[in-house]
Amino acid sequence: MRHFLTLKDFTRDELQEMIDLAIRIKAQTKAGEYVPYLKNQTLAMIFEKSSTRTRVSFETGIYQLGGTGLFLSSRDIQLGRGEPMKDTARVISRMVDMVMIRTFEQSKLEEFARYSRVPVINGLTDSYHPVQLMTDYLTMLEFGKENPVVAYVGDGNNMAHSWLYLAAIMGFELRVATPEGYECDPEVVAEAKKLAERYGRTLILGHDPKEAVKEADVVTTDTWVSMGQEEEKEQRVKDFAGFMVDKDLMALAKDDAIFLHCLPAYRGYEVSEAVFEEHAEEIFTEAENRLHAQKGIMVWLDQHRFDDAEIEN
Known part of the structure; x- marks a missing residue:
């Protein structure tokens, strides 16, 4: 049983296989050819955190693959009333073919996967x-960035870790490049650096956005x-001064550099209106590519659902 909980669980070849499938399926979709790879299968979508892109992309995706999506918020199921995660997993995974979870703690996702009979996908933690x-x-591949230099500017959060x-x-x-006090989790950094050593690459972490962006692709x-940090907004805005990706910062990157944002974007904070609109084609291609x-x-x-399956129940 293979789950999709973190990228570190996969080899380069395995991730490339998924990307190659995505490229092929996207081309088929654009040609109006909907191949029922997952005919009659059901995807349960558990949302403890709400989302526009995650719900629409997974629900549309499973439909285009010949299956059905079930939207389950924490208000809709017993999980929201205190049922143990492992019990929810043991029930739902006997009724569906795959589960996507968007939640808070990574540990909750991993517990669900441990007791699940079907593949589990991390929709965000x-x-x-x-x-x-x-x-x-x-x-990045679609925009010709096959061996890029990437600059990530901002919070050392789940996106930075990934x-x-x-x-x-x-x-x-x-x-x-993160503000001081907002660095990535040291354990994640250490683990990522070990992985990078296998492939002869160096991960550079610092606090200077200009140094990070210089000559980036x-x-x-x-x-x-x-989500969940709204009470910290005023302090965070102060702490992140100088980290907005504006035209001056983008000018330090290569002339043909692209800009990506997972959305939603808050203009005037992490990105300027001018940069966002100038790179809208890249951003909204990125949004479509979630699908x-x-x-x-x-x-x-x-x-790969039957590879060395181990179910604790």
Whole structure:
């Protein structure tokens, strides 16, 4: 049983297989050819954190693959009334073919996967956002950035952690610039650096956005105030002064650099209106690619669902 919980669980070849599937399925979709790779299968979508892109992309994706999606918020199921995660897993996984969870703690996701009979996908946790990074990698390839220098500017959050793993495994240069006090989790950094050593790459982490962006092929950022951090907004805005990706900062990157943002974007905070609109084609191609990247992940997991399955129940 293979789950999609973090990028570090996969080899470079396995991640590339998922991307290749996404590229093929996207081309088929654009040609109006909907191949029922997951015919009659059901995807349960458990949302403890709400989302526009995650719900629409997974629900549309499973439909285009020949299956059905079930939207389950914490208000809709007994999990929201205190049922143990492992019991929810043992019930739902006997009724569906795959589960996507968007939640807070990574530990809750991992507990569900441990007791699940079917593949589980991380739709986002406070620690990682791996489906978004597969999306971003697909988008970089489409814009001709096959061996890029990537600059991530902003919070050392779940996006930054997933960028570290993606760069380490796929073997491209990543520079992360965060304000002091908002660095990435040291354990994630240490683990990512070990992975990077296998492929001869160095991950660069610091506090200077200008140094990170200089001559970069790809510049990316994320919101400074993630869901659940609203009370910290005023302090965070002060602490992140100088970290907005504006035209002056983008000018330090290569002339043909692209800008990515996982959305929603807050103009005037992590990105300026001018930069966002100038790079809108890249950003909204990236948004669309959530659909196609996730289809590639789901099909790959279905093909590998019986590999060394271990179920604790």
